[in-house]
Amino acid sequence: MTIKEEKLLSKGYDFSEVEEKWLDRWQEEGSFRAEMESGVPSFSIVIPPPNVTGVLHVGHALNNTLQDVLVRYHRMKGANTLWLPGTDHAGIATQNVVERQLATEGKTRDDVGRDAFIEKVWRWREEKGGTIINQLKKLGASCDWDRERFTMDEGLSRAVRQVFVSLYKEGLIYKGDYIVNWCPRCLTALADDEVDHEDTRGKLYHIRYPYADGSGHVVVATTRPETMLGDTGVAVHPEDERYNHLAEIGIKLPLTERTIPVVFDEHVDREFGTGALKVTPSHDRNDYEIALRHSLPHLKVMNDKGIMNEEAGEYAGLDRFQCREKIVADLDRLGFLEKIEEYDHAVGHCYRCKTVIEPTTSLQWFVAVKPLADKAVGAVREGRINIYPKSWYNTFYSWMGDIRDWCISRQIWWGHRIPAWTCGGCRELIVEAEDPQSCPNCGGSDLHQETDVLDTWFSSALWPFSTMGWPENTRELKTFYPTSVLITSFDILFFWVARMMMMGIHFMDEVPFKDVYLHALVRDKHGKKMSKSTGNVIDPLEVMREYGTDAMRFTLTAFAAQGREIKLDEDRIEGYRHFINKIWNAARFALMHVSDCQPDVTAVAEKPRELPLAHRWILSRTAATVREVRAGLDEYRFNDVASACYQFIWHEFCDWYLEWIKADLFSGDKVLKEQAQGVLLAVLETVLKLIHPVTPFVSEEIWSALPGARPLLATSSFPELRPDWEDEDAVGRMEMLMGIITGIRNIRSEADVHPSARISAMVLCGDQQTVEFISGFEAAISDMTRLERFTVSHEAEKPADAATYIFKDIEIFVPLKGLVDVEAELGKLEREKKKVEAKMKQVDGKLGNDKFLANAPGPVVDKVRQEKADLETKLAKITEAEERLNNMA
């Protein structure tokens, strides 16, 4: 037994060794290397760089499967194809990892110092940072791995500096003291979209703020009473008559000695609570803006770690949450507490460490994004960038419409250090791409670089061009920029996608990608977010081990319908593993009959009109499937691609075609046999190519066993449309034969005829032509329904003692010699009759309606008329059958 036979005779598909093998082969052959041939269209994707700290989760699996499907498709279509891989340096996350490592040694980053710490991070990256890249390789991701990039690479870092300096010089980057989202644990500022808002059951404290003249009080409500120590005013609506008189009086702030003013601001909601709002400019974003409008002073009452500072008076030194309790107790004791309500509200948490965010003022670097955002919006409006699914356009526009300046400085060490220096001599601020040696203003050499680093997303925003060698004008940029499509999860539309648009358009003068496909988040089968704490996480690596990578990829593809969240059920993966196995076994069968053929046996498929019906039919169905798959891939309808393949391969190719041609394959008739071999091989080749982008391993494995010397499937050509294979006549005829076979099988099953029992059946049809057509398939029909005798007629007498089945205008009889269960048969006919009558009622309703006849298009009316005729025929046959049965009884 040869190795090939041994392998192909194995009954079940053993994916583990197969996957290993092809991963190696593809790499060895350089199948995924991006060539830059001239005169060939390009297709390029840059990977959404996973965090260097990451391990593959099911979201990555989905994201990269979809990318790989497209990339493999376009590569097979012959495009210059580039899928550029890499990781980002994940500033905060990575720093946290290394700090934790230090903590086990009882050290902090300050103990080791900045340079040594960064060195440690690099070392960590060398040792552990490659994990997710290897996992992506296992997934079969056909990236050009020689081009792997990292946001902290030298080239990318140079791009970051260049961009920073340009934007600064254009006045689009500035430094200022503004309110930011502060994480008191990470000790850094965060961008707005790095804050997760979680609905929290909290308390709303209603506090009495006495008028300064003692004539009364106003009640304000807050969820964060500790911030009252930083209040510098109370705001009310200018038209709120309840408070007009307070303008001159002011408020005596409880627990302090301070008197604060009342200001009148239209943004105050008169309906909320008492219509009075405490204003804490240093610890609340809205209050910050109110304070700006009314020149209220800022008063910071906490330090960076969320501990109350000296401004908090006797509360100094307390943690913010301890302080809250004490404040509430004190207010209560002194009679300032009106009431406490249960209150649901969204609380901001650090997206990295889940600590409650403290909005606070701080000196930070910002990008003035408005002008950049406007250009991005313009590109989308003009259709230079298309977003799929369409439902995201609204969200995109509304978010971009009221976008705020982007805080890009982070108070951490791991990342791109801001290229700005302050001169110790003259305080000049120097922003340069190259480290300056001396101050251009005073010539002094006492220069101090900013200690902050840039937001990781700042470098990610440059990814589509920084990875291709910008600011050099490289061949890669010329060939592959703008990229063809960006595939990512909707939750980073703004973190990343929008920012790439801004930066790409600004610096490349061209959009970074033509299409954006946003896929859903993968949830568990109940629709819950997967999380370690809930314990409902599906680990893709485990799935791949258990069911095979192809099964997982196929499942994810089948679930990727636009505009819907993905509820992943492991049972479904198992189901699709069965499909992979089905393909394997179908191929195994096919190879038993074609492995010794010359590859040119497929030439018979070039002249389909000369072939027997079943071949014409399967070729036509193959052509239709090719059409569907191509259209699905072109329009990002991944689920349609999967279901078209599934439906065709299992329920047409396997269930019908393979069964149908067995007789020919085992036949002594050389011509019939070679036709069957040829078409079988041609269809199998097409199927393997179609399915390869989704299930690369099993398809490549089978492909390698096909007769003849072949290039790798991964670099073979994708099936072209085959109008010459399309054959509606063959499809119609085949459907009639399949209907007859199904009818006979139905009768056998309903009548409890043992599958091995040889019985006879008779078919009555409308005319002699049809009789002749059907008789031509007597053998096939008998074979597939295990008949000993099959007859066709258009005028024979209808047997009395027979079970019947009606398919369109064809009646099928299976004589059962006293074995007919009259009651059961009548029941079956009755049910059938009800259905037909219900349909008939609908159809009659339409045809009896003059307006329908007048307004509906001709073809629609004709169709309904035809339907009525069919229903009448069927009804008549049912009635007849009932009469026969009743006569028997």
Place this chain on the structure above:
RNA sequence: GGGCGGCUAGCUCAGUUGGGAGAGCAUCGGCCUUACAAGCCGAGGGUCACAGGUUCAAGCCCUGUGCCGCCCA
């Protein structure tokens, strides 16, 4: 409070110019029929959330309501 999405068979979901309600899984019955029991054959199952409207015709378009989810304030 604002915005978006969803509600179709027991479950998970398709349903793209409005004109036949579908798939997979699950269920039930029968089969080791020489590729596959990870299989084959057959069957049952739905007031398309609810109420109106437009139309000759609505799962699909419009309005409102309910429930669920997400985002934003």
